[in-house]
Amino acid sequence: MRIVVARCQVDYAGRLTAHLPMATRVLMLKSDGSVLVHSDGGSYKPLNWMSPPCTVKEGLSEDGQTEWLVEAKSGDSLRILIEEVVADSRHDLGVDPGLQKDGVEKHLQELLAEHPATLSEGLVLVRREFPTAIGPVDLMCRDAGGRSVAVEIKRRGEIDGVEQLTRYLELLNRDPALTRRGAVTGIFAAQEIKPQARVLATDRGIACAVVDYDALRGMDDPSQRLF
Amino acid sequence: MRIVVARCQVDYAGRLTAHLPMATRVLMLKSDGSVLVHSDGGSYKPLNWMSPPCTVKEGLSEDGQTEWLVEAKSGDSLRILIEEVVADSRHDLGVDPGLQKDGVEKHLQELLAEHPATLSEGLVLVRREFPTAIGPVDLMCRDAGGRSVAVEIKRRGEIDGVEQLTRYLELLNRDPALTRRGAVTGIFAAQEIKPQARVLATDRGIACAVVDYDALRGMDDPSQRLF
DNA sequence: GCCTGCATATCGTGG
DNA sequence: CCACGATGTGCAGGC
Secondary structure, three states: OEEEEEEEEEEEEOOOEEEEEEEEEEEEEOOOOOEEEEOOOOOOOOOEEEOOOEEEEEEEOOOOOEEEEEEEOOOOEEEEEEEEEEEEEEOOOOOOOOOEEEOOHHHHHHHHHHOHHHOOOOOEEEEEEEOOOOOOEEEEEEOOOOOEEEEEEEEEEOHHHHHHHHHHHHHHOOOOOOOOOOOOEEEEEEEEEOHHHHHHHHHOOOEEEEOOHHHHHHHHOHHHOOO | OEEEEEEEEEEEEOOOEEEEEEEEEEEEEOOOOOEEEEOOOOOOOOOEEEOOOEEEEEEEOOOOOEEEEEEEOOOOEEEEEEEEEEEEEEOOOOOOOOOEEEOOHHHHHHHHHHOHHHOOOOOEEEEEEEOOOOOOEEEEEEOOOOOEEEEEEEEEEOHHHHHHHHHHHHHHOOOOOOOOOOOOEEEEEEEEEOHHHHHHHHHOOOEEEEOOHHHHHHHOOHHHOOO
């Protein structure tokens, strides 16, 4: 890892073109060749960058200034013209052991698979990741009357999720084995459901269920409950 | 901007929980309080981070090691336990003049609005950002027969874009003023159209148009380019 | 290797 | 301030 603080100008050409006027920025060069151009603000996203794999060539511009040319195989290129170097250091970081996550959609699905009745009384799990021609349904369940219920789970429920569940229901309702006790219905489950998504779901006869992740986790392991 | 290279362990708690075991990483502290934890690989995305606005408090852990506690108003927190500092520097970057982009969807829409006939022969523009109850249609046009044609423009055409255009068409076809000369049809225009999106569009009677951005820009006045 | 779907997405724009 | 659409999205998992 090489970190350079420098007054520089950056030009990107690839899927779009982009330009950064001359200013002082932080340039991070990772050992896989990738380059990040950061300003002192914004968020984690750099102003400009080149994703690996790519190569960096250091050279001289027409007027004798240092110039880095970063190129990817796709043809994308990043040209960094350096007017003044403020700092330049290298560090050996080694390989990172990587990030461990907890609380993403997969965990929500696991918990709801164990407690389907929290979505609707009497609901029983048939199987997780129920296969269809256009992809797996998160949970396939059966209600007290034996009718099939497809559940789509999202961390945040937006309009796309409702569209996805609608496509599944359209397909599932062509299957005689599933519709024997009546049409397959849908439940859209999420920790948070956006108003527009709720309107669309309701309009299509899809039920909405707001899920409390912490409460579910509490049912799973009572020792984690506060009271 | 403060840049620290250190052997550290990181724990995030917020919308999810995440953990990074002890290893050497680069910590970038921006002047707005935001913190980035980078490894020597991956891409532009840090392993872990905290978005502004947030506050950083430097303290001591139970066993006397340096500990940073980064907190956002939302309750999200990042705890960085530092075992060994390899480097620590500060730099005044000033305010960045910002990024200028060219070639995003907005520009594609402008160019197609000027040259609608490249989508389909005889097509004439009625208006850009044609309003509907569920959002504006990118281009509303009329074909040689006077029939209304709704155009949805994407840089990359995927299934979501087809769904979006389908919703517009459903609504537009309820408007007697638009359907006087026949049903409103749709064109899905993009620089690249994914196979599944094309299949879905075709199935719904929506035409697909692959757009050549460079050719369109060539038809346009070159002096109007940003740079 | 391509394709699909999730994400602590981030970011701008328009109400 | 909230909500929605675009993004050089990145990234992991499946086929």
